[in-house]
Amino acid sequence: MKSKKVISCLIGVAMIVMLFAGCVQAAGSKVTGKTMGMIIPGPDVYYNFGKGGAKWAVESSGNIYVERNSENNTVKEVQNVEDLIAAQVDAILIMTTNAETGQKGAELANAAGIPFFLVDCMIADGPGEAQGQVNMEQPEIGAMMARYLLEHNITGDFVVLAGLPGQPGGEAQKDGFLETMAQNPGNKLLSEVQYADWDRKKGEDLMRNYLIMHDKIDIVYAMNEEMAYGSATAIAEDGRQDEMVIVSANGSEVGKQMIEDGTLLGTVGWSPSENAILLVLKALEYLNGTPEAFFTPVPMDVYHEGNLDRYSNWSVEDMAKKYEPIFKERGYWNQ
Numbered sequence: 001m002k003s004k005k006v007i008s009c010l011i012g013v014a015m016i017v018m019l020f021a022g023c024v025q026a027a028g029s030k031v032t033g034k035t036m037g038m039i040i041p042g043p044d045v046y047y048n049f050g051k052g053g054a055k056w057a058v059e060s061s062g063n064i065y066v067e068r069n070s071e072n073n074t075v076k077e078v079q080n081v082e083d084l085i086a087a088q089v090d091a092i093l094i095m096t097t098n099a100e101t102g103q104k105g106a107e108l109a110n111a112a113g114i115p116f117f118l119v120d121c122m123i124a125d126g127p128g129e130a131q132g133q134v135n136m137e138q139p140e141i142g143a144m145m146a147r148y149l150l151e152h153n154i155t156g157d158f159v160v161l162a163g164l165p166g167q168p169g170g171e172a173q174k175d176g177f178l179e180t181m182a183q184n185p186g187n188k189l190l191s192e193v194q195y196a197d198w199d200r201k202k203g204e205d206l207m208r209n210y211l212i213m214h215d216k217i218d219i220v221y222a223m224n225e226e227m228a229y230g231s232a233t234a235i236a237e238d239g240r241q242d243e244m245v246i247v248s249a250n251g252s253e254v255g256k257q258m259i260e261d262g263t264l265l266g267t268v269g270w271s272p273s274e275n276a277i278l279l280v281l282k283a284l285e286y287l288n289g290t291p292e293a294f295f296t297p298v299p300m301d302v303y304h305e306g307n308l309d310r311y312s313n314w315s316v317e318d319m320a321k322k323y324e325p326i327f328k329e330r331g332y333w334n335q
Contacts, residue, residue: 028334031287032062034091036280037084039105041097041164042072044198045226046250046272050119052316053273054093057280060320060327062334072164072197074101081105085112091283093117093276099124099168106130115286119279120272122168132282134275134296138169141249141300142177142223144268148302149219154245154265155186156218159210160193161203161227170198170223173249177221190214196227203227207234220246225255225267232263251303251312259305266304269312273319274298281323284332 038054040047051067058065066089068080077097084092085108092109096102099122106128109116118133149155158181163170174193181187191213196202203222210217211234220235222228228248235241241263248255251269258264275298285292303311313319327333 029062030331031284032334033064034287035064035066035087035089036091036093036283037066037068037087037089038276039068039070039077039080039084039092039094039096041070041077041095041167042198043069044224045252045254046198046224047095049314049316050095050272050276053276053319054119054280056273056316056320057277057323057327060324060335061280061284061332063284070097072097074098074166077101078104078108081108085109085114089114090287091115091117093119093279093283094121095119096121096123096168097164098166099171100166102168103128115283117279117283117286119275120169122172124168130294131286132279132292132294132296134279134282134298135169136270136298136300138172139176139179141173141268142175142221143180144300144302145221145247145249145266146177146180148266148304149247150180150184154219155184157188157190157214157216158219158221159190159214159217161206161220161222161231162193162195163198163223163227165195173223177223187219190217196222196230198224198226200226200230203230204234205230207231208238211235211238211240217244220244222246222248224248224250225252225258225264228264228267229254229258232258236263252314255303256308256311259303259308266302268300269303270298270300271312271314271319273314273316274322277319277323281327281330281332285330 036058055065070077102123103126106116115131118130196206222231225248245265248267255267
């Protein structure tokens, strides 16, 4: 009989400890146990850093991270949204491949009652609505690079290597560059803007075509550094590297190395991992019932050989160190 009482007491103590541990865990974050689905457009390095930041932020706050890749395909993106809805996720975080596709995704998520958040992208006007957005001022990316060229009296005939046709952020970036370059009558766009899908090899192939088509090129605007690297390869192989300058955007380590090597004049940079962390924080506030302002703008800068000491930082580990105190202060830490 005595042994039964002892066992009963031990069980009771164990249950109390378990309940207490559960309370401690729950108190670790104001939002826990939620499933957040991240949709990235494709395999680009930029997107991988973005998803890395999102995964860290979701899991550090005691929530569940799931991921889908649209493989640069609009049909696949809609399927990914439908898949996450069927899985009954609590929030969808997306970098859309296309403005109209993003609008369709928002409509589907709204109908399912699942909050829909945008990072580094925009969606077309329509009935679908997002609940939050973290983004660069996309036209300003291109405009900043064009102004840098104009301020340094670098003008002439230029070509543009764009990303994905119809992708809202990229299209706005392209337009910002073209409109600002047009302010100087000495600038001339050579042929129509062509697309290389943000890809290094495709950028190289496209640049070869431009070199065949044009005997004189003064400026190459490759809208990310992967395409810029491919462009530089093609230009060097053609022996025309002294003829033109290359400028870009994103702020990756590839861009920094190219500036140090003298193959890239400058780039506009920011941090995709930081953007994604900020979006998760926005989603957490929304799920907590304390939503932030809809739009969070992202700081950007033009980087060149004179300011590489403050070059943009994509490291997920470094961003984690930066934002851990903020997540703790805001009540979203569960580690």
